[in-house]
Amino acid sequence: MNIKDLDLNLLRLFDAVWRTRSVSLAAQQLGMSQPAASQGLARLRAVLGDALFERSGAGVRPTPRADRLAQAVQLALGTIEDALNVSQVFDPQRSARVLRVHLSDIGEARFLPELVLALQHHAPGMRLEARPLPHDQIAPALDNGQLDLAMGFLPEVSDTLQQPLLSDRYVVLMRQGHPVAGRWSQLQAHQTTPEAALVVLAELEFAAVRTHADTLRILELMHWQHRLRLTVSHFLSLPGIVRSSDLAVLMPRNFAQGFAQAGELAIIEPDLPLRDFTVSMHWSARFDKDPCLQWLRANVSRLFSTPSNTPPTPPR
Known part of the structure; x- marks a missing residue:
């Protein structure tokens, strides 16, 4: 196949389906209708000559070809995102972004009051959603964009960047x-x-x-x-x-x-x-350079962290 035959948006769709194991969830993340996502996936299958995903229970399962492609596609998309974000200027006063954070019931009571006040003052147009997830789903959700940040005592959560907040x-x-x-x-x-x-x-x-x-x-x-x-x-x-x-x-x-x-x-x-135990914030290395999330992490650190020069812990 020739690269000129491939639409970059189809790679974004492929990546979202591979990460979520769901065409409907991928469509939701990308702001598409499910029929449009299904049509895009059919175009990609035709170009690559492979089914890419097969039905499995309530979702889909990648084929061996899709699993081989996934890492290369993610690396390519990450490189493009990094290049675009270098010159991107983030203005919290004008942003209308929705921030999605994993918090337990204790975490909501401990962190949300001050975080909401900070957003109202510095980023009045932004929205915050607390989304508690089972611990084994947190790292994948951070990596596929369903979550922007996770805060808590989460020793089981690996493959994330993390920074201690408080003891x-x-x-x-x-x-x-x-x-x-x-x-x-x-x-x-x-x-x-x-x-x-x-x-x-x-x-x-x-x-x-x-x-x-x-x-x-x-x-x-x-x-x-x-x-x-x-x-x-x-x-x-x-x-x-x-x-x-x-x-x-x-x-x-x-x-x-x-x-x-x-x-x-x-x-x-x-x-x-x-x-x-230590309460930390966790995020995906994939979105480490996102200006909005850099701003969010800096404010969380300022509001809650014990004074420390500890750098973020790399993924394990």
């Missing part, structure tokens, strides 16, 4: 006046050994969030999993439950402090396994 740790939240809270305070005042103090916590009954696997893992490591009495979908439902019962919950300290300041809740900080 946190899991603490135990319970109601004020809880018998264990009083005994814990007495033990701390007498400088009891950490091992002896943890014996007191073994008397607690716990609530947990099923999507925050580390809290469940901590309960297992402490052999407290048999004390789990309630499992919910989101942390936001727990403070009211904890306030009115003797259940305790493992929760990030930065988040728990807000609930404790509202009253009637107490925080204790035992020496637990896996208690310390």
Whole structure:
């Protein structure tokens, strides 16, 4: 075949279908109708002499020829994007772009208020969408443009650039006046050994969030999993439950402090396994030079990161 027979837009379509494994999702990303995307894919199949994609369940599966082409197509498109972005000037005051960010329920409560205020002040025409995804879908979504940024404690997310934002740790939240809270305070005042103090916590009954696997893992490591009495979908439902019962919950300290300041809740900080963790922002190397996303990352870093000269971590 001759390169002059190939429309660059067909390569963009090929790339989107290959990444999403869906003609309809690819059409949505590219602002096309599904019939137009199907027609474009048919033209590309005719030019290349290969089916490229076959039906598979609710989506499509690439052929071996498509898999061989994918890396070269992505490299070519990335080179063109980089060349175009070099001279591109981004004006946040005039931008109407929609920014899509992965955040957990805790992340929404922790990051969205300040981020929304920053956008209203510096980029009033931009829109922000929080899109929580399963952790195994975050890296592909960043790479195919479904997400612009992911923020959180995401150790399972690889093949992304990332920058630490803040350090946190899991603490135990319970109601004020809880018998264990009083005994814990007495033990701390007498400088009891950490091992002896943890014996007191073994008397607690716990609530947990099923999507925050580390809290469940901590309960297992402490052999407290048999004390789990309630499992919910989101942390936001727990403070009211904890306030009115003797259940305790493992929760990030930065988040728990807000609930404790509202009253009637107490925080204790035992020496637990896996208690310390780092919240980072993640993005795709494919969009590292996008001026809009560079601006977004700079503002997120300014708003939330602990002072540091740590450069972005390359993809693993």
